[in-house]
Amino acid sequence: MAERPELAARKATVLHAVVEAYVATGEPVGSETIAERAALGVSSATIRNEMAALEEQGYLSHPHTSAGRIPTDAGYRHYVDALPAPTRLKDAQRRQIATHFADAILDLEEVLKGSVHLLSRLTQYAGLAVPPGPSDEHLVRLEVIDMGPTLLVLAVGQHGRVDKQIIDRPEHIDAEAISGAELRLDAVRGTTYLEAQAALLQMAAEEPTGAHDVLLIAADVLRMATQGGRAGHVVIGGVANLTDETQVWRRDTLRRLFETLEREQEMLRVLQEVAVSGDVSVTIGDEHPSTGEWGASIVTAPFTAGDATVGTIGIVGPTRMDYLSAMTAVRAVAKRVSDAATEAEQ
């Protein structure tokens, strides 16, 4: 009881052996197995005692009296925290990643799509990524295009991000008003989405002609892009892998997972909540309401452009996951994606 935070060395060894064996086989694991596997030089009876204690402390559980042990979410957590930091990738994986990033693709969105699929192939789970938001991207173009009864507002960011919106053209806005606003729209090039938005509102105030409304419309599109419902989206790939994993998922939890995967805004929120900045982060089952509901775990890593963290990439899989190789793969791919994003930055 007193040893909650720190686990006696041997207990930890036993716990980790249980996690590894269970992840590998999917079967509850017994004391005998551990006695052989982890060369501790003690008998299975001793292991049994340790296991009972570990169960007492909430790291292991028992499907029924005479079955082996299964790690709890807390057990996985302890295992993950104790994992040696960076591990080498398997050569085959290393090669796959290298090949995948062999020829530079310049559109970050494309890079992420590809990377998400790569991750899903490497890990056999489903890949996820959150692309950079527009908030601190610089505008390279901002236009209002006259399409007859409608207007198309087009904003292009420095990384090739394109936000567009079609709106009904208000009666009083004529071709003249649009071309009148053109200069003003050009003036905000090179500033960020947020700065541009402020600048446009400012200009609109000083400009009481027809161009006034055009500027307001453009500002509104920028606002929608940076915070509105369509602000962010999530790139997802390899969900087919989730239907496999023989028997691991219960049908109903799987369904809930799929439902959420389709709701981008919700998914985005979840990913923001589970990601800690810095290195790879792991969220296991009950540690977050959503992953708890799915019986799943999420492994993510931030990726950077220059020094700034601009997005997140990772995977979702069952709590019974090969965390070590998942973390290694995610870390490696995040690194490569960072390189790509940094390069695109110039």
Add this chain to the structure above:
Amino acid sequence: MAERPELAARKATVLHAVVEAYVATGEPVGSETIAERAALGVSSATIRNEMAALEEQGYLSHPHTSAGRIPTDAGYRHYVDALPAPTRLKDAQRRQIATHFADAILDLEEVLKGSVHLLSRLTQYAGLAVPPGPSDEHLVRLEVIDMGPTLLVLAVGQHGRVDKQIIDRPEHIDAEAISGAELRLDAVRGTTYLEAQAALLQMAAEEPTGAHDVLLIAADVLRMATQGGRAGHVVIGGVANLTDETQVWRRDTLRRLFETLEREQEMLRVLQEVAVSGDVSVTIGDEHPSTGEWGASIVTAPFTAGDATVGTIGIVGPTRMDYLSAMTAVRAVAKRVSDAATEAEQ
């Protein structure tokens, strides 16, 4: 044997009753059930004879000797072909559709996303749509934007379609060359992607300066947009529904279906192959290699803008599908989408 094409009236009634009962319950259906259900005024023994004949002719099958009958794919086909043409929607559905289309959305892509989800909710299967390709869309904007070490080529179609591509900037193209090409790029506005492509090549030939290469690059982007690997994509929604349908899917076929759903190009091909122009079309199981492999059926309908068919919308579900309501829903939604597309056309 001689009556292959035309089925005696009573046989058809029996077949259809079997299909409906099986779709409703998911259980193999026996002669007794049909005798009660379809008020034919004959005994179950007679039904049994008919059923044996229908099995002989390949419309029904038998899980094992003493079980009821299950329709074969051919059985479903006969049922579908005999379906009375347009049926009224349930009021609840009618209302859902009306609400959904209540406020006009001007971006066709958004309309399709929403419609696909609507369809998946209405039918409990997964929704699909193929948006209009660019081939005969008119350009409203074509630009080459200087982004330092890279160039961004941007093509905007009349329906708000945006094609973009980022490429490395060849050494010899300088700011002057780009601004020099600007006029030429503006000249193709209003023509279709294909026409513009031809015009650009033409102009490039007559223009041996630096602008020459810029025009070629722009033409190439249009080519990629109209036929390249990224040409089309498929909008998908409600796949969570496919994990439900208790027990209907076998785990391995479901996996294959999911895998294909992720490969847009393949999905696109399948949809092109199963869709016949005109009204709603239904492809059942073995009628197409892909649906056969999935044990699935696809129901689609084309949607139009003005008089031209511009895209396809529909659903995928298990062969044991409520075809009548699926067809009705798809037809109704396709109609509304056509209205939206036509309106966007002006």
Add this chain to the structure above:
DNA sequence: CTTAGCACTCTGCGGCGGAGAGTGCCAGCT
């Protein structure tokens, strides 16, 4: 503190038997 030993508990599996559903066929009726 460790360990050997042992009783105990639970699952998983194969075999068994009966109930139930549904068929196929036959003989008789209209």
Add this chain to the structure above:
DNA sequence: AGCTGGCACTCTCCGCCGCAGAGTGCTAAG
């Protein structure tokens, strides 16, 4: 000729039983 009631037959499904096997928890001894 076609329909029907009757009936034997065939399978599946389900619960039951008993057994083998795995694994535990406890105890007593080193």
